[in-house]
Amino acid sequence: MAADRVCILAWLRRSAEVLHEQRDYLTTLDAAIGDADHGINMDRGFTAVMDKLPSVAEADIGTILKTVGTTLVSTVGGASGPLYGTAFLRAGTALAGRQELQPADIVTGLEAALEGIKARGHAQVGEKTMVDALSPAVEALKVAVASGESLEEALYAAGAAAEAGMQATIPLVATKGRASYLGERSADHQDPGATSVTLLLRAALNGK
Amino acid sequence: MKKLINSPETVVQDELAGLAAAHPDLVRVDFTNQIVVRADAPVVGKVGLVSGGGSGHEPLHGGFVGRGMLDAACPGAVFTSPVPDQMLAATRAVNGGAGVLHIVKNYTGDVLNFEMAAELAQADNIQVASVTIDDDVAVKDSLYTAGRRGVGATVLAEKIAGAAAAAGTPLERVADLCRKVNTNARSMGMALTSCTVPAAGKPTFELGDDEMEIGIGIHGEPGRTRMKLAPAASIAEMLLSPILEDLPFRSGDTVLAFVNGMGGTPLIELYVMYNEFARILKGKGITISRNLVGSYITSLEMAGCSVTLLKLDDELTQLWDAPVHTPALRWRA
Numbered sequence: 001m002a003a004d005r006v007c008i009l010a011w012l013r014r015s016a017e018v019l020h021e022q023r024d025y026l027t028t029l030d031a032a033i034g035d036a037d038h039g040i041n042m043d044r045g046f047t048a049v050m051d052k053l054p055s056v057a058e059a060d061i062g063t064i065l066k067t068v069g070t071t072l073v074s075t076v077g078g079a080s081g082p083l084y085g086t087a088f089l090r091a092g093t094a095l096a097g098r099q100e101l102q103p104a105d106i107v108t109g110l111e112a113a114l115e116g117i118k119a120r121g122h123a124q125v126g127e128k129t130m131v132d133a134l135s136p137a138v139e140a141l142k143v144a145v146a147s148g149e150s151l152e153e154a155l156y157a158a159g160a161a162a163e164a165g166m167q168a169t170i171p172l173v174a175t176k177g178r179a180s181y182l183g184e185r186s187a188d189h190q191d192p193g194a195t196s197v198t199l200l201l202r203a204a205l206n207g208k
Numbered sequence: 209m210k211k212l213i214n215s216p217e218t219v220v221q222d223e224l225a226g227l228a229a230a231h232p233d234l235v236r237v238d239f240t241n242q243i244v245v246r247a248d249a250p251v252v253g254k255v256g257l258v259s260g261g262g263s264g265h266e267p268l269h270g271g272f273v274g275r276g277m278l279d280a281a282c283p284g285a286v287f288t289s290p291v292p293d294q295m296l297a298a299t300r301a302v303n304g305g306a307g308v309l310h311i312v313k314n315y316t317g318d319v320l321n322f323e324m325a326a327e328l329a330q331a332d333n334i335q336v337a338s339v340t341i342d343d344d345v346a347v348k349d350s351l352y353t354a355g356r357r358g359v360g361a362t363v364l365a366e367k368i369a370g371a372a373a374a375a376g377t378p379l380e381r382v383a384d385l386c387r388k389v390n391t392n393a394r395s396m397g398m399a400l401t402s403c404t405v406p407a408a409g410k411p412t413f414e415l416g417d418d419e420m421e422i423g424i425g426i427h428g429e430p431g432r433t434r435m436k437l438a439p440a441a442s443i444a445e446m447l448l449s450p451i452l453e454d455l456p457f458r459s460g461d462t463v464l465a466f467v468n469g470m471g472g473t474p475l476i477e478l479y480v481m482y483n484e485f486a487r488i489l490k491g492k493g494i495t496i497s498r499n500l501v502g503s504y505i506t507s508l509e510m511a512g513c514s515v516t517l518l519k520l521d522d523e524l525t526q527l528w529d530a531p532v533h534t535p536a537l538r539w540r541a
Contacts, residue, residue: 037285077285
């Protein structure tokens with residue numbers, strides 16, 4: 001089964017709802033090891049995305065994703081603005097002109113997003129960042145798609161892998177971003193960026 | 209939460225409107241792009257200086273826009289980096305044909321957004337140089353962190369680079385002077401209380417009535433260690449020792465000492481601290497030839513202070529002494 005533009009728009013809408021609902025949760029996670037603004041910033045960014053989407057509702061999926069990217073860069077601020085913005089811009093570029101996505105295309109898009117985040121943030125797995133959730137999610141999605149699982153099953157696997165990656169950030173000592181200023185004291189806290197990545201991937205299932 | 213605001217959502221715009229209303233001779237505010245620009249920008253033939261960062265550190269940066277310091281400031285939401293659109297608009301607004309210097313405090317968000325803005329400005333054929341300020345010695349091991357944070361030295365770098373730009377110095381040289389300030393300055397801060405981000409509505413962290421946090425940043429992010437409150441003299445030692453060891457500052461050095469309030473600390477306490485710092489430095493044979501005492505880079509209503517030492521030579525001293533006229537810093541003009 002493929003995902004068309006309607007699915008993508010539903011996912012984005014569901015993402016905005018989830019980020020709004022989880023705004024205080026993300027901000028509380030960020031207060032422990034960062035600067036207490038992640039939920040506020042993501043909510044602001046996706047609210048702006050919702051305002052912007054009607055203008056591209058008839059466009060191809062690549063254009064929709066690129067519009068999300070530029071909107072996030074322009075409205076989120078912090079580190080997550082350029083990082084999420086770059087992720088959506090890269091995914092949109094990789095999927096330029098597409099009207100619907102086969103499971104393999106979703107792998108392509110998410111791989112491009114992951115590479116964008118790693119390049120912009122100079123981060124690798126294990127540094128207590130968004131990458132710790134997104135990287136295993138991409139791997140799980142790739143494996144599921146290659147073994148011929150349905151899109152829903154593959155997305156479920158990706159969401160579960162992201163969640164495991166997110167939980168695995170708890171004992172980690174941060175070496176990137178503001179949490180790294182805490183050194184050892186950043187351990188025992190779940191990374192807010194890995195958490196928002198997980199929320200977005202989980203929203204893909206609910207949004208279908 | 210008790211604050212003098214209309215609403216958390218409008219606090220930054222309301223503050224900018226106040227700044228514009230109070231200082232129309234010095235600055236104008238472009239509300240569409242959310243930037244503070246020197247009233248007579250762009251100054252033809254002069255290097256433009258742009259800085260920016262999250263709001264909540266006032267007077268940094270908007271209060272330093274004017275003559276002899278910044279040409280534009282990009283305020284983000286409270287404690288949140290501004291976005292590339294703002295920085296690009298500011299860069300365009302102050303480009304007088306001699307290029308633009310971005311002065312960036314070393315926080316991942318600020319760095320990434322300024323990086324994107326510099327790429328966009330260069331695509332616009334505007335010559336941009338960037339200097340990252342990272343003077344906070346509280347961050348120990350830079351190999352395993354995002355690097356040292358930019359704190360008090362930012363104020364000194366903006367003043368000194370601003371004076372150089374006002375004198376007609378070319379872009380690369382202004383950038384070098386800005387780097388020279390950063391290389392020769394070290395800071396360390398502490399907090400007595402937390403602060404409350406208006407949109408969050410509750411204190412960012414908890415600190416007991418008898419506790420203090422040493423090595424605090426300027427966003428309520430926790431510091432190096434938490435301990436029982438101590439007399440000013442011992443706090444001064446705790447803040448100065450890592451600074452002196454780090455550069456290192458040596459007997460015979462001449463310095464600018466900047467004692468900064470975090471937003472909720474009265475001048476009476478800052479002067480108590482200045483006295484302790486001066487006593488320690490005198491004992492080490494270090495001469496304070498210039499000083500700045502007051503709240504210039506703050507963390508909302510946080511109580512506490514930071515100290516910055518800048519090793520001075522004749523060049524930096526002359527640029528520090530040069531006329532400046534901004535909402536928050538003014539002398540000889």
